[in-house]
Amino acid sequence: MFLDQTYLFTPGPTPIPNRVNAAMAQPMIGHRSPDFSVLIEDVANRLKPVFGTKHPVLALTSSGTSALEAAVVNTVSEGEDAVVIVAGSFGDRLATIAENYGVNVHRLNIEWGKSCTPEQLEAFLDGLASTSVKAVFATFNETSTGVLNPIGALGEVVARKSDALFVVDGVSCIGGVPVDMEKDHIDILVTSSQKALMLPPGLAFVAFSDRGLKAIRECPAKRFYLDLNRYVKAYEEQKSTPFTPAVSLIAGAKEVCSMIEEEGWENVIKRHYLLRDMLRAGIRELGLPLLTSDEDASPTVTAVKSGNIPAPDIQKALKKDFAITIAGGQKDLKGKIFRIGHMGYCTPFDILKVLTALELTLAKFGEEPKLGAAVKKAEEVWVQHV
Amino acid sequence: MFLDQTYLFTPGPTPIPNRVNAAMAQPMIGHRSPDFSVLIEDVANRLKPVFGTKHPVLALTSSGTSALEAAVVNTVSEGEDAVVIVAGSFGDRLATIAENYGVNVHRLNIEWGKSCTPEQLEAFLDGLASTSVKAVFATFNETSTGVLNPIGALGEVVARKSDALFVVDGVSCIGGVPVDMEKDHIDILVTSSQKALMLPPGLAFVAFSDRGLKAIRECPAKRFYLDLNRYVKAYEEQKSTPFTPAVSLIAGAKEVCSMIEEEGWENVIKRHYLLRDMLRAGIRELGLPLLTSDEDASPTVTAVKSGNIPAPDIQKALKKDFAITIAGGQKDLKGKIFRIGHMGYCTPFDILKVLTALELTLAKFGEEPKLGAAVKKAEEVWVQHV
Structure with missing residues (x-):
């Protein structure tokens, strides 16, 4: 491509x-x-x-x-x-x-x-x-x-x-x-x-x-x-x-x-929390464990723990198949989590993009296919803000 | 413009x-x-x-x-x-x-x-x-x-x-x-x-x-x-x-x-010395005193002392009339010199540009008009390198 x-x-x-x-x-x-x-x-x-x-x-x-x-x-x-x-x-x-x-x-x-x-x-x-x-x-x-x-x-x-x-x-x-x-x-x-x-x-x-x-x-x-x-x-x-x-x-x-x-400072803040909530809903639907509780969750970066598939393998597959770059864990968390940034010039469509890639990647790794499922959950969050 | x-x-x-x-x-x-x-x-x-x-x-x-x-x-x-x-x-x-x-x-x-x-x-x-x-x-x-x-x-x-x-x-x-x-x-x-x-x-x-x-x-x-x-x-x-x-x-x-x-590192160096020599020849023709001797002269920046017209006045006029930004003096030299940088993305044509602007500016300040004279001197240096 x-x-x-x-x-x-x-x-x-x-x-x-x-x-x-x-x-x-x-x-x-x-x-x-x-x-x-x-x-x-x-x-x-x-x-x-x-x-x-x-x-x-x-x-x-x-x-x-x-x-x-x-x-x-x-x-x-x-x-x-x-x-x-x-x-x-x-x-x-x-x-x-x-x-x-x-x-x-x-x-x-x-x-x-x-x-x-x-x-x-x-x-x-x-x-x-x-x-x-x-x-x-x-x-x-x-x-x-x-x-x-x-x-x-x-x-x-x-x-x-x-x-x-x-x-x-x-x-x-x-x-x-x-x-x-x-x-x-x-x-x-x-x-x-x-x-x-x-x-x-x-x-x-x-x-x-x-x-x-x-x-x-x-x-x-x-x-x-x-x-x-x-x-x-x-x-x-x-x-x-x-x-x-x-x-x-x-x-x-x-x-x-x-x-x-132009967007409005209040709306910028709301957008970041929306991106977080959409991503977390989608990740949950995929059965991947989130590192943090909802109360502690950052509106700008989300950490996901390894489920059946090691986090670094998911990170590599996203890069290879979709040119999507996410981050790995650092120090004690190295190899145990991947991290998705959703801050700045990031829209709800971008969240759907990364969730889609995760759906496809998990299917490729032999997990039960959930194509569209995470996207659906994220949209259910989005629709409340539209 | x-x-x-x-x-x-x-x-x-x-x-x-x-x-x-x-x-x-x-x-x-x-x-x-x-x-x-x-x-x-x-x-x-x-x-x-x-x-x-x-x-x-x-x-x-x-x-x-x-x-x-x-x-x-x-x-x-x-x-x-x-x-x-x-x-x-x-x-x-x-x-x-x-x-x-x-x-x-x-x-x-x-x-x-x-x-x-x-x-x-x-x-x-x-x-x-x-x-x-x-x-x-x-x-x-x-x-x-x-x-x-x-x-x-x-x-x-x-x-x-x-x-x-x-x-x-x-x-x-x-x-x-x-x-x-x-x-x-x-x-x-x-x-x-x-x-x-x-x-x-x-x-x-x-x-x-x-x-x-x-x-x-x-x-x-x-x-x-x-x-x-x-x-x-x-x-x-x-x-x-x-x-x-x-x-x-x-x-x-x-x-x-x-x-x-692409230019060739040796040619990059030669260009900087050419720019310096063209500028100094032109400045001399205008009757403006150079701060440094030829032996000490930098190939990247040239300092010119105030002649009949204060250096800051020349600096301001270049900015106002030609959108040309040059620098003034610092500390002990403040108000006494102006400095022209000629490094990096700078060509002989750029030197002719700043000399032309100086010719016009001096004429405007009532000096004996030398339109084209500094440019000619600079071209005489350039022609040896073409």
């Missing part, structure tokens, strides 16, 4: 809309030009609702991990205490980064595939009552397991039980879930471009509260490229960036803002 | 070829896919001649400053001694980054607009004979002044007079100048995508010698996103990157490699 007809269902990178590609291919502009200042101010303001913040959202030219590193090195320093909620490989990465910089990390380990409950966090903080915890780090959406943590409830616990900053890795959900930094008590919220924000990888975004901004300003940790003070200062004083930004990706971000506004 | 007919002559970002834009707009692929491994290996190998190295060239998702920071935090640690040649604002930035991390920086200050001679470096190192210098940092092409430092001669001095690593910021010239890391005794060589490499900003490239690689491996400095060990390991073991890379920019880099190979 057409070799350019490929279907990307990884939990990032995600497909790029044509109009975003077109925006990125406009003539390059200088990053010290008035045109660029207009562009970056536009994007910084129009992303506010997506991050649930009143402050402009700043862009770093780098990928998600550097956003996590920025969240660490702008809030905690060597020798200070921090709590990191670890419920999967990205929580682990946050903890590893902080440990790398000599922070005293207290890991709140949660079983992979489950969310962190407010009660668990409260008990953990109680156990650290005699420690001065500078910051609590949480992964909003654990990409490795498809779990959405109850970030508002966790933020409430942090605010009630401690003076710690609440720093949130929103990498694989911001742009697909509701968030309100003030209500959710979030001080720093970071994400990257290649997930729900419909852009290629290469940009990280940072939002902050008044308190988060104060912490950034006062943090003595050594950093240069990831020193958020420099980004705040360049933006406030010159509507600019401290270092050469990924101009074309920021031009793409402007187009993404238009797309979100 | 056509609003999309804009002319970018800044020393980065530079114009993007249409075919590179098209390559970047191909369907997004997963960064953990075999397709991506093929892509990154292809780029890593095909960039070798451009960096004058036998090792694969690694890509970081970030801009030029982070490449400088990577060069620092992977070679020197807090409390160690390093020499930084400072002949402009980018040498100053290198020194500032190293100082930020607690390195004992010995600044070899050179008058802005002049190159660092091997004799100056040798005398400076002699003065530090009792100090154990871990690394000497040099800016290959000082973007702020349009000076190309004699990097091979400087490398020879470093190798002869010390055990120090020779770490080179090649940001605004790699892709337009000849370099041979072995002959030039360079241990680490970094650049970014948006200069002579014809890509949008967002990628940094790092090349290293055997000795550079050993230094990276042994460096105890704290870093995470910019830890080059992670990049080397991910490439060697899996033909991958440790963190999500800017996939679309790397797809663009592959197309750039094709363009360089």
